[in-house]
Amino acid sequence: MTTLVFGHKSPDTDSTGSPLIWAWYLSEIKGVAAEAVLLGEPNTEAAFVLERWNLEKPRIIETVEPGQPVVIVDTNNPAELPATINDADIQGIIDHHKLVGGLETKGPIEIRIEPLACTATLMHKMIGDDLKNAPDNIKGAMLSCILSDTLEFRSPTTTSEDRSVAEALAAELGVDISAYAAEMFAAKSDVSSFSEAELLRMDSKTYEVGGKSFRVSVLETTSPATVLARKESLMEAMPVVATEDGADQVLLFVIDILNEEATLLVPNDLVRTVAEKSFATVAGDGDLVVLPGIVSRKKQIIPNLSL
């Protein structure tokens, strides 16, 4: 049976590109029939990357059958995977997030998690010399994943390994990193076609803080004003999304990639309290607060979130 390789729901560039990289490696190098699939529509940046490198968009699946061989990449969180994931035949996990618990395997399998900015960087290390056999579009996907997850090396999650892999790939492919990253981020910033609810769910993870459940959503953009112009309707959509998704509150952080700061929408006192208790420097007293230097949910938002 063909092994399905996929990342998390609401696929970003890493969760779209890394399955393509690993499915290439399994099928072309390891001789294991494998197919990259998606658990939802790729975001606008990921869609741009697919087109830029002439990569066919993987088909989208909603569920996995019991016993289906799968490799999970870019997450180890059951909440970000199909509900039936533990009935699948999980053959491998490749990730760079904290271990959240909940995934179970029927026997010992290969699991590789490292504190790198990007799954593709870890795959680069695991593939090793065999990468010389990869076509340019696989290397391009790898470069794109790293530039996306590191925000072109601006994110504090960036390691020297992420950076050196990306720089080597860019040199080999003849890609100007700054120009290409700007194109990627412009694609990500074009959110005109999305509804408010879609924007709130696009890059969102649920966390429990102080007995409450928060949907912590980030929107990375080079054009924060475009998003903030919709703040009223975004705040109106928050209670609807929270109720539908079983959370108490949506927190929306609009990440200004170029100026390296976040703007948090403040629809009520609960969110204002979270902002003041969580971050040292909070500028703004209306329904927007600016958090200077904050760009990473993983490294800067989640570890500090308090109520």
Place this chain on the structure above:
Amino acid sequence: MTTLVFGHKSPDTDSTGSPLIWAWYLSEIKGVAAEAVLLGEPNTEAAFVLERWNLEKPRIIETVEPGQPVVIVDTNNPAELPATINDADIQGIIDHHKLVGGLETKGPIEIRIEPLACTATLMHKMIGDDLKNAPDNIKGAMLSCILSDTLEFRSPTTTSEDRSVAEALAAELGVDISAYAAEMFAAKSDVSSFSEAELLRMDSKTYEVGGKSFRVSVLETTSPATVLARKESLMEAMPVVATEDGADQVLLFVIDILNEEATLLVPNDLVRTVAEKSFATVAGDGDLVVLPGIVSRKKQIIPNLSL
């Protein structure tokens, strides 16, 4: 703060030797202060290995403090670790068992799990060329772990990688594998000093099957008759141990290493039913049944356990 490296409770040779190997690697190669510790008394084989290679017995700890940096080896199962493990600062997990879920980390860490027979084999790969700087007793620990977990390559868990690493280490150390493994297994078989309850708990893992909770205990020995001579008192101790440990039934498999077969003690109809439903060939109609070819709990007993 010194990083503590430990394996599971009821330490066998791999859970005693692998922490010593990794603490050496962290402190001598990576420059991270690290100490191997144990979560209980090592079994008789592990104690023999420590003495044979002049390795100091690691101190035994019962709990870990919140925030204590730890590396967990040879397990990823919270039930086999201190109750407070998720409050510790888990910095790494190196294992060769199935993912059971339940461990959580505060941030992304290095996790490496592979379907090898032995944790030490995986460490051999992770340490790579730096192993040339290891003293003989660290290499001796590595060899001992592999011979123990593979039952000198008899167990079906054995991979070609386990075997080739052990053979290379033995050649370098001038160790005759057969003679040395025989000494190790003789040490493991000397169980005269243990009470019945201790024997039932020495190498035991809890599994749920058909709504019941079984403590699945194995005793690997070159002298099964010595253990089976105590079958009456072992069966008498079973309900006591089961009640104390919150299980419905203890299953004791006496593994004959040299003849590659298991003898299961059958104290009641429940265990007889488990034996008949779980194994194709069950010889014996009294309070002992022989299971030809069965030597591995991980590969042969657990995957087949039925009720």
